[in-house]
Amino acid sequence: SEKRVLEIRIIAYGEQQMLLIARDVTRVRQLEGMRKDFVANVSHELKTPLTVLQGYLEVMQSMADEDDPNQRALTLMQQQATRMKSMVEQLLVLSRIEDSAEINLEKVVDMQKMVALLRTEAEALARDDYQVTFEVDPQLNVHGDELQLRSACSNLISNAIRYTEPGGTIHIRWQQVATGAMFSVTDSGIGIAQQHISRLTERFYRVDNARSRQTGGSGLGLAIVKHALSHHHTELVINSTLGKGSTFSFIIPQHLVV
Ligand code: ADP
Numbered sequence: 001s002e003k004r005v006l007e008i009r010i011i012a013y014g015e016q017q018m019l020l021i022a023r024d025v026t027r028v029r030q031l032e033g034m035r036k037d038f039v040a041n042v043s044h045e046l047k048t049p050l051t052v053l054q055g056y057l058e059v060m061q062s063m064a065d066e067d068d069p070n071q072r073a074l075t076l077m078q079q080q081a082t083r084m085k086s087m088v089e090q091l092l093v094l095s096r097i098e099d100s101a102e103i104n105l106e107k108v109v110d111m112q113k114m115v116a117l118l119r120t121e122a123e124a125l126a127r128d129d130y131q132v133t134f135e136v137d138p139q140l141n142v143h144g145d146e147l148q149l150r151s152a153c154s155n156l157i158s159n160a161i162r163y164t165e166p167g168g169t170i171h172i173r174w175q176q177v178a179t180g181a182m183f184s185v186t187d188s189g190i191g192i193a194q195q196h197i198s199r200l201t202e203r204f205y206r207v208d209n210a211r212s213r214q215t216g217g218s219g220l221g222l223a224i225v226k227h228a229l230s231h232h233h234t235e236l237v238i239n240s241t242l243g244k245g246s247t248f249s250f251i252i253p254q255h256l257v258v
Pocket of ligand 1 (some may be wrong): 155159160161163187189190191192200201205206207208217218219220221222223246
């Protein structure tokens with residue numbers, strides 16, 4: 001009748017024995033699915049009203065005079081509406097990435113094309129305030145999902161810029177290493193205290209510093225990165241020194257390298 005889901009763990013036990021533990025996770029999975037659907041639906045439903053609000057705020061702002069006392073309030077409202085919209089969009093991206101349990105890893109991602117896009121994006125974000133450099137192996141391509149990989153890389157780059165003071169440097173690498181293809185972003189930014197590092201990829205987890213609150217991010221970026229990377233059989237590695245800067249990196253395993 002109803003399909004049950006079992007989680008089975010096999011543990012070596014002494015020299016010649018094994019311990020097999022089976023757990024019925026049907027209900028847990030159902031609840032998890034309901035949570036995901038709920039988040040996806042709510043985000044989707046919020047998008048339209050927010051777009052309408054944004055549109056009217058823009059019209060009102062363009063009609064108000066320079067010295068109109070409401071001008072400041074309108075600007076603030078518009079900023080906050082934009083921020084809310086981008087959070088809702090990030091939530092949608094996250095629920096889509098979480099949902100795709102198995103992705104198609106047969107396609108080859110053209111990394112040259114992707115790096116070019118990332119470069120344009122990084123330059124637009126950094127303007128003249130940061131020195132952004134790229135060190136890229138032009139031959140190195142991988143099997144994977146282009147959108148998810150791009151989303152991961154682009155989140156890491158925008159964070160590096162966001163959490164670095166103007167005048168700082170951002171260095172991006174894509175190169176062959178012993179175990180696969182490594183992508184890394186090194187910044188000379190504010191850095192992260194050790195006790196926060198293991199929790200950064202949790203949804204909405206933000207280091208409680210003035211910078212995080214000011215920057216207007218959603219707290220979802222690294223959760224998106226984590227899920228996108230797990231679909232590519234890899235995980236995020238974070239090295240950071242408070243006050244000095246951070247390196248966020250991942251290695252696409254050799255069996256996915258072209
Ligand atoms: P946010 O939208 O807050 O940037 P993320 O999930 O992308 O959300 O990141 C979570 C938190 O990790 C951030 O709020 C910030 O405190 C910290 N963080 C991420 N990237 C960096 C970085 N390059 N340097 C310092 N702190 C970072």
